[in-house]
C-alpha cells in the first residue's frame with residue numbers, strides 16, 4: 001500500500017502539494033481545510049456592495065520557471081500584467097520607490113543629508129548583524145532615520161535590533177551609489193487575475209483537486225504516535241506522512257500532550273504580527289497614478305495603501321472602474337495595538353493627497369478584515385528554534401511548510417509557497433531535494 005499523505009490547509013502551499021500529487025497520478029492522499037474555500041491568506045472576499053478585497057495587498061510575480069509553467073496552464077488571458085508605480089509618502093511628497101534610488105525627490109536639505117551617506121561595503125555587512133545595524137551601515141544614519149527605521153518598524157511592529165539581517169536577499173534594493181536601479185525589484189512587473197481578486201487564482205487551481213479536499217474541516221488534534229488526526233467535527237483520519245501548512249505554533253499546540261517541553265518552549269520563541277486590512281470602496285473613477293503607496297509617518301495609521309481597482313475591473317461593482325474605485329489599507333498590529341476604525345482610515349486617506357485622490361468621492365463600502373497571522377518575524381534566534389522544531393516534527397513524519405508553516409518571511413510569498421508544496425511531495429515520493437525550503 002503506498003503511504004497515506006494528509007495535507008493540512010488549502011492555501012498556496014497545500015494546493016502546490018495537492019497539484020503535484022495529481023500531476024504524479026498519486027491518489028492515496030487527502031487535504032483538510034478549515035474554511036469553506038481555498039486560498040488561505042492569498043484568498044479574497046466579495047462584500048455585499050460588490051467590491052472584492054484581498055487579505056492585504058497581493059500581487060503575483062515569480063522568478064521560478066516551474067511557477068511560470070503552472071501559471072501558463074491557466075491560459076494567456078487569466079492575468080492582467082502591470083508595471084509597478086509605487087511611491088513613498090514623506091513630507092507631504094510622493095517619492096518614487098525604491099527610496100534609496102530616488103533621493104533627488106526629497107526636499108533639498110534632506111536630500112543633501114541623505115546623500116552624505118557613507119555606506120559600508122556589502123561584504124563587511126554579510127554576517128552576524130542585526131537588521132538595525134545592517135540598515136544603518138548600508139544606508140547611513142540619515143536614510144535610516146528618515147525612512148528605513150520608521151517604515152520597517154511600522155510594518156514589523158518589533159524593534160529592528162531584534163531582527164536578523166540574514167533574510168534580505170531580493171527584498172531591499174542596494175544603495176544608489178552601489179547600483180542605479182530605479183526600477184529595481186522582482187515585482188517591478190506583476191500580475192493580477194482578471195476575475196475574483198487574487199483569490200481567483202487559487203479558486204481556479206483548487207478546482208483541479210477539489211475531489212480530494214474536505215472543506216470546513218479544522219484539524220484540532222494530531223497524534224504523532226498513532227499517526228491520526230481529529231477534526232473539530234469529530235471526523236478522524238490516519239496518515240503515514242502529514243504536510244502541515246498552518247502556523248507552526250498552532251501545529252505544536254495540536255500535538256499536545258505529545259510535544260515535549262523543549263518543543264513547546266521553542267514554539268513560544270517564534271514571533272509574528274497581525275494585520276488589520278481595511279477596504280475602502282468609493283463612487284468615483286479609479287485613478288491610475290499609483291499602484292500602491294507606502295506610509296512610514298506615524299500620523300497615518302496604515303503602512304501601505306494599494307489602489308486595488310487599478311489592478312482589475314472585476315474588483316469593483318458592475319465591473320466599472322470608471323464609476324467606482326477601491327483602496328486596500330494595511331495596518332500592522334502587535335499585541336494590544338489598537339485596531340484603527342474605518343472612520344480613522346478614511347480621515348487618513350483624505351490627508352494623503354496627490355497619488356490617491358479620494359476627496360471628491362462618496363464612500364460606498366468600508367470592510368475590515370483581521371489577519372491574526374500576517375508576517376512571520378525573522379528574529380535573531382529564529383533559525384535556532386526552527387531547527388529544534390523541524391527536527392522533532394520530521395522525526396514524526398510531519399512536514400511543516402509555507403509562510404507560517406516554514407516561518408520564513410523571505411520564502412513566504414505565493415510563488416515560494418506553491419513551490420514548497422510541490423517540492424515536499426517530490427521529496428516524499430521521488431526522494432528529490434527541496435530547494436525553496438531549506439532545513440535550518
Ligand SMILES: Cc1cc2nc3c(=O)[nH]c(=O)nc-3n(C[C@H](O)[C@H](O)[C@H](O)COP(=O)(O)OP(=O)(O)OC[C@H]3O[C@@H](n4cnc5c(N)ncnc54)[C@H](O)[C@@H]3O)c2cc1C
Nearest residue numbers: 009011012013034040041056058059219246402403413414
Ligand atoms: C498582508 C500580506 C501581503 C502579502 N502580499 C503578497 C504579495 O504581494 N505577493 C506574494 O507573492 N505573496 C504575498 N503575501 C504572502 C501570501 O499570502 C502567502 O504566500 C500565502 O498565502 C501563504 O500560503 P500558505 O499556504 O503557506 O499559508 P496560508 O495562506 O496561511 O494557508 C494556510 C491554510 O491552512 C488552513 N488551516 C490552518 N489551520 C488549519 C487547521 N487546523 N485545519 C485545517 N485547515 C487549516 C487555513 O485556513 C489556510 O487556508 C502576502 C501576505 C500577507 C499577509
